[in-house]
Amino acid sequence: DTEVTQTPKHLVMGMTNKKSLKCEQHMGHRAMYWYKQKAKKPPELMFVYSYEKLSINESVPSRFSPECPNSSLLNLHLHALQPEDSALYLCASSRDRGPYGYTFGSGTRLTVV
Amino acid sequence: QKEVEQNSGPLSVPEGAIASLNCTYSDRGSQSFFWYRQYSGKSPELIMSIYSNGDKEDGRFTAQLNKASQYVSLLIRDSQPSDSATYLCAVTPSYNTDKLIFGTGTRLQVFP
Numbered sequence: 001d002t003e004v005t006q007t008p009k010h011l012v013m014g015m016t017n018k019k020s021l022k023c024e025q026h027m028g029h030r031a032m033y034w035y036k037q038k039a040k041k042p043p044e045l046m047f048v049y050s051y052e053k054l055s056i057n058e059s060v061p062s063r064f065s066p067e068c069p070n071s072s073l074l075n076l077h078l079h080a081l082q083p084e085d086s087a088l089y090l091c092a093s094s095r096d097r098g099p100y101g102y103t104f105g106s107g108t109r110l111t112v113v
Numbered sequence: 114q115k116e117v118e119q120n121s122g123p124l125s126v127p128e129g130a131i132a133s134l135n136c137t138y139s140d141r142g143s144q145s146f147f148w149y150r151q152y153s154g155k156s157p158e159l160i161m162s163i164y165s166n167g168d169k170e171d172g173r174f175t176a177q178l179n180k181a182s183q184y185v186s187l188l189i190r191d192s193q194p195s196d197s198a199t200y201l202c203a204v205t206p207s208y209n210t211d212k213l214i215f216g217t218g219t220r221l222q223v224f225p
Contacts, residue, residue, distance in 0.1 A: 031211070042201060042215035043157065055211055090156055097211045099145030099164070104156040 003027075006091050006105035014113055015081060021108045023074040023091030031097045032074040034066060035090040037107075043090055049074060050097040081112045116140060117204050117216035125222045132189040134200050134219050139183070142207025146178055146185045149201040151218065157201055161187060192223045 004025045013019050023032065031050045035043035048056035049068040057066075063085075065077040074091055088109050092102035118137050126132045134148075145164055149157035163169045163176040163185065175188040185204075189196055199218040206214055 042217050044215075045212050048211050050211065056209070088156075099205045099210055101147050101159040101162045102157075102213065103159065107156045 004091055004093050004103050004105035006089075006108050008108060009106065010109050010111075012111045012113060013078065013081065015083070017081075018077070018079045020078065021076040021089055021091075021110075023076075023105055024072055025093045025103070025105075026072055027093065027103070028071075029093035029095055029103070030071065031094045031100075032068065033092040033094075033102065034074070034076055035092060035104075037088045037090055047076075048097070055097065078110075081110075083112050086111045115216075116206065116214045117202055119200075119202050119216035119219045121217055122220040123222045124219055125224060126192050128192060128194060128223055128225050130192050130223075132192045132196065132221055132223070134187040134189070134202075134221065136185045136187075136202030136204075136216055137183055138185070138202075138204045138214075140204065140206050140208070141180075141183060143183075143204045144207070145205035145210070146176070147203040147213065148174075148176060148185075148187045149203060149215075151199045151201055153198075189221075192221075194223045194225055197221055197223050 034046040037043045047066045052068045067075040088107045090107045091105040094100040148161040151157045161176040169176045173190045177186045201218045202216040203213040
């Protein structure tokens, strides 16, 4: 299995909703990442988990809350989002923290209304 | 100065030609460099990694790295219309090797 699976693929939520994005990999990778990508922009790092512990938070607003329940799963909990948070949310994993290439999931396209 | 810079393009090349994509970076201590391909509406896909000065070839792709000039490039030989995509250069910064910094990408168009 060489894939990173993200669900849902599309999500529309209101500003008062609570929702979660899910990411799963079974490649034995020990580092997992959340990136945000706006249209025609490069991916921007949000969070890094290494060995199930949060190692980087790129000063992301608290309305985004990551969680890593085990080495294969990564969640992103969303609450009270703003329309400007609408974007493609990408999960990625790599063999370990450090200079390794990432495998990206197909992403969740989020629209906040 | 942006950490990773790319010409946004579009770079238009005819089918069968060599496409040359360029990237410069500002952190002289960076040691790891990657090229990702991203089709419109899809997620990035890793196509090449390079860590040492010189050339690295994989099929029709060649990555070139020159750390002294802080320059990394990607050559695509025998370009095909299916190569039409945005190519993202990514660099691991010396101050934190747990992250990747992406350039804004170069859009490549290969016409028949």
